[in-house]
Amino acid sequence: MTETSPARKCLRFGWAAVLVFACLGLLLESLHLVKLPLYMEAQIRRELWTLAHAHGTLLGLVNVVFGLYGSQLTATAAHRASAALRTAAVLMPAGFFLGGIGNPETDPSLAIVLVPIGALLLITAAAIAAFSAWQPADAATGPDKRDRKVLQK
Amino acid sequence: MRFVLLGSLAAAMTLALLATTTIPSMYQDELTQEYSPAPHNWAGSATCRACHQDQHASWYRTFHRTMTQEADEESVLGDFNGETFRYWGIGVRPVREAGRYYFEYLNEHDEVSVRLPVLRTVGSHRYQQYLTQTPNGGETYFRIHLLWHMEDERWMHINGVFLRPDEQGFDDRVAVWNHNCIFCHNTGPQPNVVNMDELALRELAGEQVNSALEARYDSRVAELGIACEACHGPGAEHARRNRNPLRRIALHLTDERDPTIVHPQKVSQAKSVAICGQCHGQRTPPSRAHLLQWIDSGPTFRAGAELEEHVVPVFRDTAVPPGIDPDLFRLRFWNDGTARLTAYEYQGLVQSACYTDKALTCISCHTLHSGDIRGNISNANRGNGPCLACHTEFADDVSAHTMHAADSSGSLCYDCHMPKLVFGVTGIHRSHRIEVPRPASDAANERPSACTNCHVDQSIGWAVAQIDTLWRNRPRPAVAGASYLLESLHGGDPVERAVAAHQAGTVPDSERAWLIPHLLLAMQDNYPSTRNLARKSLLVIDGGLQTAGIDTGIGALARQFDFIGDAADRAVLIAGMREAWQRADKTRLPPPPAGALLDTHWQPAQPATGTLLDAGRSHRKQIAIGE
Numbered sequence: 001m002t003e004t005s006p007a008r009k010c011l012r013f014g015w016a017a018v019l020v021f022a023c024l025g026l027l028l029e030s031l032h033l034v035k036l037p038l039y040m041e042a043q044i045r046r047e048l049w050t051l052a053h054a055h056g057t058l059l060g061l062v063n064v065v066f067g068l069y070g071s072q073l074t075a076t077a078a079h080r081a082s083a084a085l086r087t088a089a090v091l092m093p094a095g096f097f098l099g100g101i102g103n104p105e106t107d108p109s110l111a112i113v114l115v116p117i118g119a120l121l122l123i124t125a126a127a128i129a130a131f132s133a134w135q136p137a138d139a140a141t142g143p144d145k146r147d148r149k150v151l152q153k
Numbered sequence: 154m155r156f157v158l159l160g161s162l163a164a165a166m167t168l169a170l171l172a173t174t175t176i177p178s179m180y181q182d183e184l185t186q187e188y189s190p191a192p193h194n195w196a197g198s199a200t201c202r203a204c205h206q207d208q209h210a211s212w213y214r215t216f217h218r219t220m221t222q223e224a225d226e227e228s229v230l231g232d233f234n235g236e237t238f239r240y241w242g243i244g245v246r247p248v249r250e251a252g253r254y255y256f257e258y259l260n261e262h263d264e265v266s267v268r269l270p271v272l273r274t275v276g277s278h279r280y281q282q283y284l285t286q287t288p289n290g291g292e293t294y295f296r297i298h299l300l301w302h303m304e305d306e307r308w309m310h311i312n313g314v315f316l317r318p319d320e321q322g323f324d325d326r327v328a329v330w331n332h333n334c335i336f337c338h339n340t341g342p343q344p345n346v347v348n349m350d351e352l353a354l355r356e357l358a359g360e361q362v363n364s365a366l367e368a369r370y371d372s373r374v375a376e377l378g379i380a381c382e383a384c385h386g387p388g389a390e391h392a393r394r395n396r397n398p399l400r401r402i403a404l405h406l407t408d409e410r411d412p413t414i415v416h417p418q419k420v421s422q423a424k425s426v427a428i429c430g431q432c433h434g435q436r437t438p439p440s441r442a443h444l445l446q447w448i449d450s451g452p453t454f455r456a457g458a459e460l461e462e463h464v465v466p467v468f469r470d471t472a473v474p475p476g477i478d479p480d481l482f483r484l485r486f487w488n489d490g491t492a493r494l495t496a497y498e499y500q501g502l503v504q505s506a507c508y509t510d511k512a513l514t515c516i517s518c519h520t521l522h523s524g525d526i527r528g529n530i531s532n533a534n535r536g537n538g539p540c541l542a543c544h545t546e547f548a549d550d551v552s553a554h555t556m557h558a559a560d561s562s563g564s565l566c567y568d569c570h571m572p573k574l575v576f577g578v579t580g581i582h583r584s585h586r587i588e589v590p591r592p593a594s595d596a597a598n599e600r601p602s603a604c605t606n607c608h609v610d611q612s613i614g615w616a617v618a619q620i621d622t623l624w625r626n627r628p629r630p631a632v633a634g635a636s637y638l639l640e641s642l643h644g645g646d647p648v649e650r651a652v653a654a655h656q657a658g659t660v661p662d663s664e665r666a667w668l669i670p671h672l673l674l675a676m677q678d679n680y681p682s683t684r685n686l687a688r689k690s691l692l693v694i695d696g697g698l699q700t701a702g703i704d705t706g707i708g709a710l711a712r713q714f715d716f717i718g719d720a721a722d723r724a725v726l727i728a729g730m731r732e733a734w735q736r737a738d739k740t741r742l743p744p745p746p747a748g749a750l751l752d753t754h755w756q757p758a759q760p761a762t763g764t765l766l767d768a769g770r771s772h773r774k775q776i777a778i779g780e
Binding site: 009087105 | 154156157158161162164165168169172173204205206207208210395398401402404405523
């Protein structure tokens, strides 16, 4: 079975995320449409769910961009950054969304803890990608540690 | 990615687990400790909004917030169009200039003698009053003589909103805001009289001192209007402590209530009703020392306390301070002790079995955080919901208990158990003493009765027979007699007359046409407020006639009738309306009921009506109170 490249994974994930979070946006609009008290009368929930929609969509697009240009990084960097980026794109919107469920009047629920973890992963992904992007051009295309392991096999 | 995701979730769960196990115990001591707020440690509603956006937004809509405001284009509701209004011979002109508002007082030559700027507004629901400062008055705010009535869209003299007879003067109701209004129309009031020692010394020396007018003030309030902390207590410490997210997590994860703030639903019944009762329950200071403290640093009651530890709520038999009319408090209640003025809702509630035997509080029905801001009642509580929450036995078949059609107003619990018999703010309101209708006792106590409040054509004897027949299983024959409403309208004391004048016109029904000649008599009452209520009822009935295609011509004249205006002008309009009534084609009107006290020409029957009017005029003690 051919191993899917990290960039391809991100591309797949990214478009799926855009689809899912665009649908969530539509759902939020519908909640506005029917003026559902559960949503309309809880400012903090509205804010958190809006943030879930926004972060999910934006991170989906970041994944799409990574899917287009991630192959220009070293294989190891692409692999690690891709994993971190996709996990961040799950954790951050999930944290915002779940933070708006069962929350007290003034704060998100404890599920909000997923957001900083996701944020750290996002920053990590960006750092890995940035570090790799600053490497000489041949380092990106030449075999790195991970590629060598594959070749040795 | 799988490892990263699983690792992250594991980290999140570990963090959450740590939070739920360790954080509550870190704050257990602090959250269970008794907390007494510093009396003036106010935060202000803007601080509350930072965390409680929803509650802030729902409160922001209310008339409580706009009870007192700085005067500006948004807050001022009156029509400052420069028209002159003349009361007791003195002309006053509300004018607007360069975005600011003024009242010009005119001399006998119609020249401006003084021009007072509008600095603050009081009220925004039924009517709006205006405050000014005089050039040498320092920080003293005076109430201006004219107010803007929102519902009627008109200016009127302040005397028009009190229940007082015609014998009044232009300046009778001049009030000092710092001495009066500040207490219940603001949050955290502190009148701060700066010359209190001097006034006390003069009083000790035997001098007559008018403390309201001679005091010099440096008044402060935590916030203009009734804001969050009036009901939740001073919140600065609450805000400070809850900047710590760990404390908030601890509060969320435990059942502990935050001791630094008061939640009206989470305190005892007595403490809950005290929150509203601090203003909606007329009271006196327990001692002279308290009084002096009130006019200096403000009332001591804070949300979360028992009201009677800080004030003496006024009831019918509450002792009046020496030197004051001994009937002062007595006249504010019906003879059975039920309050007949607004701002006694607390008294009504604590007199009710629903309070003493059940768990009813103000917030069982009212809220500042949802529903209709008129009455501050949530949509769910508009109907019988709050009553049926306890009286579940009636829920399945309400009309089996009410003996009225299920969809009629007679099947609304409060129409019978909280009848409208309370005067205030130019209207008639529900009693907050929740009671079982007892017409015989009501008549004996010379007060309005729930049955005849709606069945306006019926006698009290009829109501007694109905109660016995329908509810007490003691069938009695119907008793004919004069309408109890008419007996009250003509023969009652001023509050009875005012209530009857209002109840006459609660529905725009042509069936009530027989009340028109009686209302024309009530429009000649010597109490302006009763004239006003009678006029409004007449217009409602006239509306019913118009709908039925009957135009008597009275409505057009009634609309010009100024209940507090010049007596000669009123007499001309009354004569016109009486003439129009005489001319009206009565054959098109529904026939008058048996107790209508009308002669064959549809005029008030004599001598019965005359006797009632004499009885009305003979009431020895005339009430003169009640904004």
